[in-house]
Amino acid sequence: MTQDRIVEYLRWRGRAEPPVTLVPSILGAIDGAPTARSWFAAHLRVVAAAGAVVLVAVAALLLGQSPNVGPPPPSSSTPVEATPAEMRDAVERAVETLLESPGVRGVQSTSILGELAVVRWIDHRRNGDQVLVQRTDLDVAETGWWLIPDSEPPATGRNVLTYIWVTAGETFHWARIPVWDEGPAWVLTDLDELPNRTPAEAGAAAAPAAAARAAAQGVLLLGPNPLELLVEDGTVERQDRADGGVVWTMTSPHRDGTYEQEWRVGPSGELEAWSWDLVDVTAIPEDRPYTSGQVTFTVMSDPEPITPPDTDAAPDPADFGLPEDFPLGAG
Amino acid sequence: MLVEQHATVTYRLAAAIVGTADAADVTQETFVAAWQQLPKLRDGGAFEPWLRRICVNRARNWLRARNRRPQAVLDIGDDRAVEALPDLRGDFRGAVEARALVEPAFEGLTPEQRAVLALHYSMGLSIAEAADALGIRVGTAKSRLNAALTALRREIENPLRDVETEPAS
Numbered sequence: 001m002t003q004d005r006i007v008e009y010l011r012w013r014g015r016a017e018p019p020v021t022l023v024p025s026i027l028g029a030i031d032g033a034p035t036a037r038s039w040f041a042a043h044l045r046v047v048a049a050a051g052a053v054v055l056v057a058v059a060a061l062l063l064g065q066s067p068n069v070g071p072p073p074p075s076s077s078t079p080v081e082a083t084p085a086e087m088r089d090a091v092e093r094a095v096e097t098l099l100e101s102p103g104v105r106g107v108q109s110t111s112i113l114g115e116l117a118v119v120r121w122i123d124h125r126r127n128g129d130q131v132l133v134q135r136t137d138l139d140v141a142e143t144g145w146w147l148i149p150d151s152e153p154p155a156t157g158r159n160v161l162t163y164i165w166v167t168a169g170e171t172f173h174w175a176r177i178p179v180w181d182e183g184p185a186w187v188l189t190d191l192d193e194l195p196n197r198t199p200a201e202a203g204a205a206a207a208p209a210a211a212a213r214a215a216a217q218g219v220l221l222l223g224p225n226p227l228e229l230l231v232e233d234g235t236v237e238r239q240d241r242a243d244g245g246v247v248w249t250m251t252s253p254h255r256d257g258t259y260e261q262e263w264r265v266g267p268s269g270e271l272e273a274w275s276w277d278l279v280d281v282t283a284i285p286e287d288r289p290y291t292s293g294q295v296t297f298t299v300m301s302d303p304e305p306i307t308p309p310d311t312d313a314a315p316d317p318a319d320f321g322l323p324e325d326f327p328l329g330a331g
Numbered sequence: 332m333l334v335e336q337h338a339t340v341t342y343r344l345a346a347a348i349v350g351t352a353d354a355a356d357v358t359q360e361t362f363v364a365a366w367q368q369l370p371k372l373r374d375g376g377a378f379e380p381w382l383r384r385i386c387v388n389r390a391r392n393w394l395r396a397r398n399r400r401p402q403a404v405l406d407i408g409d410d411r412a413v414e415a416l417p418d419l420r421g422d423f424r425g426a427v428e429a430r431a432l433v434e435p436a437f438e439g440l441t442p443e444q445r446a447v448l449a450l451h452y453s454m455g456l457s458i459a460e461a462a463d464a465l466g467i468r469v470g471t472a473k474s475r476l477n478a479a480l481t482a483l484r485r486e487i488e489n490p491l492r493d494v495e496t497e498p499a500s
Contacts, residue, residue, distance in 0.1 A: 005433070006433060006480070006483060006484070006487075007452055009433040009434070009437075010347075010437075010448055010449070010452035010453050011452055011453060011455075012453075013346065013347040013437075013449065013453045014343050014344070014346075014347045014449065014452070014453030014454050014455070015343065016342065016343050016346035016347070016351050016354060018338060018339050018342035018343075018354075018355065018358070019355060021355075022338055022339075022342055022355055022358060022359075023334055023335050023338050025355065025359055026334050026338060026358065026359050026362045026363075027334055029359045029362070029363050030334070030362060030363055030366045142339045142340055143340055144336065144337055144340060144378075144379045148379060154455055
């Protein structure tokens with residue numbers, strides 16, 4: 001046997017997928033264990049939480065847009081100060097308007113210290129059917145490299161895990177790429193087996209499962225998590241655009257960092273895009289935003305219906321309309 | 332959040348050392364221990380290697396606690412394994428066959444050998460990082476890694492030898 005074969009096997013041992021119940025079981029065990037908190041324990045949670053926003057805040061947000069959101073429409077007015085309550089009301093209305101559309105496509109991306117970690121593509125229908133494709137660069141998103149000063153991801157674009165979730169009528173299928181070594185590639189899942197939590201609650205490690213449930217339920221995943229970032233102590237500005245749309249920005253403290261958000265509302269009142277950066281995180285001495293994400297939406301007036309996948313065929317996001325140049329596709 | 336952030340990579344390390352059947356238990360033990368020992372950690376940047384060390388120790392202890400001899404290196408009653416025997420000295424057809432042969436051999440290694448292989452090859456850590464996780468010098472880690480590879484190869488190339496002659500790990 002060659003050395004390469006042995007090394008290949010050893011690497012394979014390091015790619016095990018944890019069960020979806022792992023995080024809840026750990027949290028349950030911790031809850032039952034004697035705790036010994038310190039100043040650092042609390043501090044570390046802040047740091048880790050900030051990093052996890054990558055997969056959490058955005059896992060909730062889900063729809064994302066590709067790394068290229070495009071230039072914002074021209075503004076016709078200078079920014080004026082507004083209140084967080086005004087901004088929240090406007091954003092909530094924009095989300096509701098978006099969900100009333102016959103179809104919506106969205107693309108989302110999340111980065112950690114400028115490195116693309118997760119991208120998602122969603123094709124949603126007003127009746128709740130939808131296709132969700134999620135690609136995660138495991139080396140960027142799950143290795144914790146950002147907690148080590150001056151470090152880089154162990155690799156980029158080489159170790160990508162893709163999930164496809166398809167909700168069509170009463171059926172919910174999902175698949176992952178690389179496909180399982182054994183068993184069918186497509187799985188018809190009993191919704192009762194999925195964790196009954198929002199992606200925001202599930203966190204990074206359990207995000208796929210939680211996102212799966214959200215996908216199964218046909219929600220846009222623009223759940224409460226992004227809106228929770230619209231805090232009462234944020235500084236808000238409103239800028240009216242020449243086309244009738246509005247750009248809202250909020251700067252708010254977030255534990256040991258600062259959130260900078262921008263919400264764009266189109267002239268018809270629908271949410272066009274949302275982006276955020278977590279910057280100035282004191283525990284991470286980096287000039288780059290600690291974490292950042294963006295999502296953009298495209299309204300479809302007459303979309304094709306979504307149908308269940310051909311379970312005899314190998315899972316391929318392109319079969320559902322995912323653009324060939326969608327990021328993280330090389331893995 | 333801390334758990335969610337590190338659960339997957341910790342699970343993978345545990346799985347690389349003890350196998351997937353016990354990895355979730357080892358991962359859970361690791362986080363409980365980490366949570367209880369957090370006050371000892373003062374450097375935020377050092378959290379991940381610190382957690383890694385806990386995981387390695389827990390995994391090694393877990394293996395020792397099994398208190399059993401290594402499983403048969405190769406079950407000659409397994410038709411699939413017998414079929415693959417000629418490939419040991421010839422061309423290897425693919426990773427699946429390799430897995431079927433290497434896995435029993437890996438099971439025959441000591442906890443220390445499994446840990447160093449898992450850290451360096453499975454998790455992609457440098458020798459220095461692996462040494463840190465194991466609490467040994469870099470030079471020692473290098474020699475242990477070589478010894479582990481040699482032992483693994485020996486297990487693979489001598490699949491039918493009497494495992495009862497091997498000391499329990």
